[in-house]
Amino acid sequence: RFAASAQSYHTHAETMAELDRVVAAYPKIAKKFSIGKTYEGRDIVGVKISDNVATDEDEPEVFYQANIHARERITNEQALVFIDTLTKEYGTTERITKLVDSREFWIIPILNVDGQIYDMTSDTQAGRMWRKNRQPQATDLNRNYDYKWGCCGGSSGSPSSETYRGSSPESAPETKAVANFIRSRVVGGKQQIKIFLDIHSVAELVLWPFGYTTADTVPGELSADQEAAHRTIGREVARFNRYTPEQSSDLYITDGSSDDWTWGTQGIFSYTFEMGGGSFYPAPSQIEALTQVNRDPLLILAEYADCPYRAINKQD
């Protein structure tokens, strides 16, 4: 069953079967990878998409993750639709072919595997409204990254809180696994990943760092040019999905979040999307419409990966 025409949410098992279908159908440009295990011992699986996919080529890398929050089901569908688009249209749509030939995409449709399974195997039609991982002291994975962890009132130290930051940075195996993978993409002292996106729901937002402070720029952490480039690209993609573009902290302060870490420690131009749908469980008939609005945004972000500063007419 092709992701794009899905009229129901993919379970974890169906998601893994879909990834197997894609890599079997397109072995030259798609390859599965695992970044490690969840708390309950499941593999966290993604697909690499690029020409000569078995070779690490000197091409800008693009990293998209989804479903870090268990109940945000539409985000897994978004990742699957994009994987389907990149593979199905390779060789026919010029824009797609050029991107797959000149980039290395790393896409993880379900980062919070244990949580997603727990949320979907509930005894009612709707989910359990579960957010966090499945450690006994369940952690909000988007507060557990090792940048300004717990610094600024953007998370909670209480295990019962929905924004519990964990016992220490990367105390959650899922956060540790994804951070280790991204750190592993530093080759010859240079981070090969140039664009990062963390896909969430449900608020129709395009967000960029920082979340830990309301300051637009921070000396040594985010310069005026770096802020301007983030803002310009964010506003450009928001024209296509019609989400509201703004700095993360304009909404509320978060600390230990994914994109603060990917920008703050790795220098990767980083975004969070909050998709639409009105609730965490939009009707399955909405999947097509809710995911198609991000066709161009996901391509545009990747097109900047060779030089994000192009957005503000700057080199290097």
Ligand SMILES: NS(=O)(=O)N[C@@H](Cc1ccccc1)C(=O)O
């Ligand atoms: N999906 S969400 O509702 O949990 N929002 C995410 C992402 C987010 C982070 C900062 C401001 C707005 C939204 C979160 O981690 O809080």
Ligand SMILES: [Zn+2]
């Ligand atoms: Zn979320």
